[in-house]
Amino acid sequence: MSEAGINELLKNTFWPSTESKVSTAAMLLSLTSTLSGEERVKSLLRAEGLKFAVTEVGGKTGGEFQDKVSRSIIGCCLNNNIIHKTSNEIHALLHAVEEAKRGMMVNVASSVSLAIKVAVVRDDHWIAVAMYGQSAIHPITNHHRSGLGVMHL
Structure with a gap:
């Protein structure tokens, strides 16, 4: 199948409507496990006119991870021009981050190490983490985990 055919298949399969585009795109990007897979998804997102950024964060649950992940994602988004340094955009991003963290932290033991890939995708009205x-x-004893947060800008 050609690159264009794969991109069309992904678009028709994963986001047939605009309402789910940023959330589905963010989750799809976070699930990539190779650089070539990540680049393929990024190419598709560029073609859709979406802004995106990817980072990785690790740490132990509790205060270390909670603080580190929020700071890392805000910095990544500012450095990649996903958001502007305005209170409403940072506020929306933080709400999406907190929602995604809740999904990651469900039923986590008190002292667990986490290694996660984070993808942030936005359009003109929505931001997804x-x-x-x-x-x-x-x-x-690894467990795979995921979390998703979406907020209106």
């Missing part, structure tokens, strides 16, 4: 990664108390 998707997180996907692993948590573990011990390396052989």
